[in-house]
Amino acid sequence: GAVVSQHPSRVICKSGTSVKIECRSLDFQATTMFWYRQFPKQSLMLMATSNEGSKATYEQGVEKDKFLINHASLTLSTLTVTSAHPEDSSFYICSAMDRTYGYTFGSGTRLTVV
Amino acid sequence: QKEVEQNSGPLSVPEGAIASLNCTYSDRGSQSFFWYRQYSGKSPELIMFIYSNGDKEDGRFTAQLNKASQYVSLLIRDSQPSDSATYLCATEGDSSYKLIFGSGTRLLVRP
Numbered sequence: 540g541a542v543v544s545q546h547p548s549r550v551i552c553k554s555g556t557s558v559k560i561e562c563r564s565l566d567f568q569a570t571t572m573f574w575y576r577q578f579p580k581q582s583l584m585l586m587a588t589s590n591e592g593s594k595a596t597y598e599q600g601v602e603k604d605k606f607l608i609n610h611a612s613l614t615l616s617t618l619t620v621t622s623a624h625p626e627d628s629s630f631y632i633c634s635a636m637d638r639t640y641g642y643t644f645g646s647g648t649r650l651t652v653v
Numbered sequence: 654q655k656e657v658e659q660n661s662g663p664l665s666v667p668e669g670a671i672a673s674l675n676c677t678y679s680d681r682g683s684q685s686f687f688w689y690r691q692y693s694g695k696s697p698e699l700i701m702f703i704y705s706n707g708d709k710e711d712g713r714f715t716a717q718l719n720k721a722s723q724y725v726s727l728l729i730r731d732s733q734p735s736d737s738a739t740y741l742c743a744t745e746g747d748s749s750y751k752l753i754f755g756s757g758t759r760l761l762v763r764p
Contacts, residue, residue: 545696571750582741582756583697632696636750642687647696 541567543635545645552623552652560618560648562633568613569635573642574606577630589616623652656680657755659742665761672729674758676742679723685745686718686725687752690738697741700727732762 542565552558562572571590575583587608589595595608605627607619616635620627633645658677666672674688685704689697703709703716703725715728729736739757 573751583754585751585753588751630694634752641699641702642752644696644698649694 541635541637541640541643543569543633543643543645545633545648547648548646549649550651552650554624554652555622557619557621558623558650560620560631560633560650562616562618562635562645564614564635564637564643567635567637567640569616569637570613571636572610572616573634573636574608574616574618575632575634577632577647583632586618620650623650625652628652656753657742657744659740659755659758661756662759663761664758665763666732667763668732668734670732670762672732672736672760672762674727674729674740674742674760676725676727676755677723678725678742678744680744681720681723683723683744686716687743687745688714688716688725688727689741689743689754690736691741691757692738700740729760732760734762734764736760737762 544563546561574586577583585598586601587595587597589608589610591610591613597603610616628651632647634642636642656679687702688700691697701716703718709716713730717726739759741757742755743752
């Protein structure tokens with residue numbers, strides 16, 4: 540089956556620093572990757588959609604200059620949270636889409652900004 | 654207005670009972686419907702997807718779709734304590750490949 544690897548699983552950073560999260564599709568080429576954010580006891584909120592080689596499409600209300608998404612290849616997408624603040628602390632989850640396997644989720648990254 | 658609605662629960666059922674989880678959606682153009690299970694602190698895992706009106710069965714799980722009523726449900730037979738989790742309903746629009754999630758229903762199966 541399809542596997543998506545997401546790293547790191549947990550990260551603690553100081554306020555004002557940047558954090559990069561990687562999402563890799565291990566055994567398939569993902570035409571599209573998605574980034575979600577989930578606050579405690581809430582559902583997954585789609586942040587952005589990215590296609591390889593093109594700019595990400597951000598959902599309304601998501602700051603594209605703060606959440607930088609790079610989709611450099613068909614198997615790798617990265618999300619960089621720039622100048623992180625405590626309110627950015629959340630569970631970030633990536634998903635890769637392929638028409639054969641559908642949507643496959645990474646294991647998530649717990650970000651804590653102190 | 655939310656696109657996918659779910660009762661937040663918790664829905665509490667005894668072990669061995671049938672758990673019924675419901676979801677409504679607002680976009681009549683939605684074509685595909687997914688049920689995910691999410692344990693606390695983990696990412697969602699796919700249980701089932703359904704495209705056509707009617708029932709789709711997979712083991713202890715049955716998904717039901719009624720496009721006229723814009724309603725999709727998940728039945729879990731012989732519920733087990735290990736089924737205790739949050740169940741997320743999601744739809745895929747007809748014009749874009751992206752999943753929109755409901756807020757999830759928390760299921761608690763009592764031993």
